[in-house]
Amino acid sequence: MPADEPKKADSSSADTKDDIIFRKPESPDGPRVHKLIAECKPLDENSVYCNLLQCTHFADTSVAAEMDGDLVGFISGYIPPKQQNTLFVWQVAVHGKARGKGLAKRMLAELIKRDEAENVQFIETTITPDNEASWGMFRSFAYERRMPTEEFILFDSRIHFAGEHNDEHLLRIGPFNRDDA
Numbered sequence: 001m002p003a004d005e006p007k008k009a010d011s012s013s014a015d016t017k018d019d020i021i022f023r024k025p026e027s028p029d030g031p032r033v034h035k036l037i038a039e040c041k042p043l044d045e046n047s048v049y050c051n052l053l054q055c056t057h058f059a060d061t062s063v064a065a066e067m068d069g070d071l072v073g074f075i076s077g078y079i080p081p082k083q084q085n086t087l088f089v090w091q092v093a094v095h096g097k098a099r100g101k102g103l104a105k106r107m108l109a110e111l112i113k114r115d116e117a118e119n120v121q122f123i124e125t126t127i128t129p130d131n132e133a134s135w136g137m138f139r140s141f142a143y144e145r146r147m148p149t150e151e152f153i154l155f156d157s158r159i160h161f162a163g164e165h166n167d168e169h170l171l172r173i174g175p176f177n178r179d180d181a
């Protein structure tokens with residue numbers, strides 16, 4: 001197996017429906033995650049090092065989706081230290097060739113059914129006002145599961161980004177019973 005080819009994770013709660021494999025990311029995934037994010041505009045690109053931390057320290061709350069050995073989906077997430085009942089979704093990326101098939105929503109569902117999410121009752125994320133695909137995906141996820149939502153501006157363009165980035169609105173989904181999700 002090539003050095004940069006991640007082994008299949010023993011920790012995977014593998015869902016092989018539709019030939020997609022869902023698993024926890026591992027450190028060799030870092031460069032592939034970086035490439036996928038770069039291909040998924042308008043996501044902000046982070047350093048490979050940051051992606052490596054997502055694939056290691058935050059592996060329990062992140063998910064990689066593979067189709068025919070290609071990384072076609074990735075969600076980075078974490079449980080905020082002071083909000084143990086919340087899964088914060090940092091970024092969601094689905095490669096162009098895998099979009100429109102419910103993959104992003106399936107990755108979210110995969111995350112909240114994990115043992116590590118047993119105390120999770122809320123999903124939070126931030127979205128810029130113009131990212132229609134992201135609003136559409138998260139709202140559809142919540143609507144299908146009859147989960148309540150609320151939103152407000154978390155990071156203001158002028159105050160938090162010196163005017164160089166759009167506002168980031170916080171979307172909170174929940175409370176929910178993850179057994180119903």
Ligand SMILES: CC(C)(COP(=O)(O)OP(=O)(O)OC[C@H]1O[C@@H](n2cnc3c(N)ncnc32)[C@H](O)[C@@H]1OP(=O)(O)O)[C@@H](O)C(=O)NCCC(=O)NCCS
Nearest residue numbers: 092093094099100101102103104105132133134136137140
């Ligand atoms: C947003 C993204 C993750 C969606 O992935 P996906 O696997 O195609 O999404 P799903 O198929 O699970 O969900 C699609 C839902 O979102 C909605 N949606 C998708 N693209 C949309 C768009 N451009 N405008 C409005 N709604 C959209 C669909 O209507 C669908 O809802 P429905 O099932 O009720 O019809 C993908 O388009 C992507 O990676 N975009 C670039 C990166 C990005 O913006 N990420 C989100 C920010 S964190």
